[in-house]
Amino acid sequence: MSISGLVVTLSEDPGTSELAVTLLTSDRRLSVGERFGRRIAVIAETPSAEADRSLWDELCAMPGVEFIDVAYVGLDDQAAPHSPPLATPKEGTHAHS
């Protein structure tokens, strides 16, 4: 279970920002809180780190969403950390040439 507190910055355009609010409110994975101008508090709750990442990608691509800040993360055993793809040595590998 992954729970995050997010701050979503909405677009300046009233039409697309209202569309974004509608989409956010109707998504069962999200709980929408108070709005302060173009910024709106949202909590995201997903069953796994993979689902969390998928939700993140969807939010970033959502029309009317300009930016997302992370304000809180619940550290839970089941939210397995994700390592980014790094060019790093592993045991048994040769030196980087």
Added chain:
Amino acid sequence: MLTVDRREFIRASAMAAATLAASRTSRAVSLPILEEQPEGSPLKWQKAPCRFCGTGCHVMVGTENGKVVAIQGDQKAEVNKGLLCVKGYHVGLALYGKDRLTRPLLRKNGVLTPISWDEAIKTIAARIAANPKGFSFYGSGQWTIPEGYAANKFVKAGLGTNLVDANPRLCMASAVTGFLSTFGVDEPPGVYDDLDKCDVAIMWGNNMAEMHPVLFSRLVDRRTRGEKITIIDMTTRRTRTSDLADHVLFFKPHGDLAIANGIAHLLIKNGNFDRDFVAKHCNFRQLGTSEDPKAAPDMLGVPMTLDEFAKAVEPYTPEKVQELSGVPAEKIRMLGDLFGRRELRVNSLWCMGFNQHTRGTAINCIVHGIHLLSGHFGKPGDAATSLTGQPSACGTAREAGTLCHMLPGGLAIANPEHRKHAEEVWNLADGRISPKIGYHAVELFKRFNTPTDQGGDITTVWVQVTNPGQTIPNLQRNFLKKKGLADKFLIVSDVYPTATTELADLILPSAMWVEKNGMFGNSERRTQQWFKMIDPPGEARDDAWQTIAVSHALLEMGEAGMKDKSGKWLFHTADANGKEVPIWDWNHYYDVNVDERLFNEYRAFSRFKHKDLAPYQEYVKSRGLRWPVIQQADGTWRETRWRFAESDDPYVAKGAGFQFYHSVTKDDKALIWFRPHEHPPEMPDDQFPFWLCTGRVLEHWHTGTMTRRIPQLHRAMPKAYVEMNRADATSLGIRNGDLVTVKSRRGEIDLPVWIGGRGDPQPGSVFVPFFDETKLINLVTLDEYDPYSKQPDYKKCAVAIIRKA
């Protein structure tokens, strides 16, 4: 599966955090404050400073079943008062990346092979014993104070060389030389309380909203409470700091030198400098000449009179400063007027913009000078404050002296009296500490990357807690050449694989943060302590233990330098009954508190330059104390906020008002320096027409080795980019997201373009963050450095931007 109660608690906390963040313009948030632990809670809460930046926020770390499971801001901490930034809230996750290093690995026939710690320690000891003058430590402002002190003693007492340097050479060295040149002693006279009292806060090339967000929030929060505070952002690119500033002044690279001289010019011309303060407490200085035309004049300079100083700054009229800096003349006059108003409290703040600068010592000196000239010094709110990026650049590198020219306590290798004092504290034979200064970071890696038969006299380097494979400038010349040099040996102690471990011959897994005891020293002279809370993974061990174990291995091999003049091992440790504890044996390392033993020995150095530290146990009880810390008649320990001011500094003589008791001129006066504007060593031309500036982003801490393994932070900022000005991009036919090559005389990398994003460079400039190890911007940067501090300039070099088809 989360219980309902716990799930609801976390949901409520998440919503509270998001709501507070959404309702404010700053980037710091606070969690619901928990006065008491819920009854029956299985979590154990303990204090620690955050692992990340030099602000030194305190967190409460919740552990359960040997794991960090929760983080909250420490409401008892004066630094952050329960607030944290987005990195701070995620600091617990930094421990749990999937690829933590857990076993020593030795490269055998090109293959990284697990070995035992015993073999690892013996390998290092043998390597050092074979050529001790070819060995150098390279450490870090993330070293804890005991770790750095141990490495420093190992080299300077044990090996009799000064071949240890640390990455604050790359971030704070010019701040050090600036303080030394002005006050005769390092580190800020003021404290964070100045942020709460100032009327004007000036950011000198310092994106405080992103880099020190908790501190910046102290300024912004004052506004929301109705206080009038003017924020001036002097910058080479628009950032989030600019968005919250009252005045944004864009300046050209090195324009800061001209601007500061322009303020001095106006203070003199308008006659509103603090004549009384200057007469009583300041001398004037300028650079002398050097017999060697290639060498920089010495840091002592030559005296000048007030009239000579006035003449020197006379050319820096607002119009001339506009020409040199790009800042309009009326804005220069505004700054001059502000500094000339005695009733205002003015706080100047800077970080890498000043320090990563080929004239970094100069600009540090000049800004101290205008604060002294105008009398904006030593009163709450009146301060010139350098901020640090690392959690213990001050506490470890600068105070415990882990630089090639320093000793603990701010003492200098070049000073015979200081070397003698160190020999006394360490019980060494006279002359044991070498007078020969070691190699600074760039020189160290240059020599390590040069064939031995061509003068590359450094053949073994031990890197602890830092990532030079990503941060050394001009990587192709100064790091990657090691690949072809078979006789060079690189040892790396770290927690994750990095760009540095890519070329390591021996990799050692290290304990991290609350997996070990530790102490840090933050930007406001606050020394902080924490206890080990959980075990490190696998076979990872403390960096200090690694150093101590190698020292003992050398002792067993007969290396006499590892004993003091009484024949006692340099790290001899006894229990309460006086019996030696074998701390070189990991199974016994935590039988005693080695941190306490090392720190209390180190304390003896701290009094020499009035940087007094309290006993270790005082830091256990507190959320840090700002030195000098002096014991009172009733036995309590009192910290100092404003140094050199009679109102608060116990070392200032009664009636003196202000006393600069380490005065360069030995008359209790500070120095106001004249330093001219000079152009950078490499400037854009037809072939490389853009300025490149590099730096950081809010989500990632430095080279990203920790934060890129935190899913939320990685998602928020997954990869590096090049910020371009919209008009520049359009003229080159480049659109947002296009891939371009950023190319300099030294190297090139490909990056996606970001136009109109979080930061917006001025025309003719681009910006690239350095957190992404898949995009090594330091292949492109310049390795020129300040002649005094030896700190390289990561903020200015010339590049071309080439759109890829």
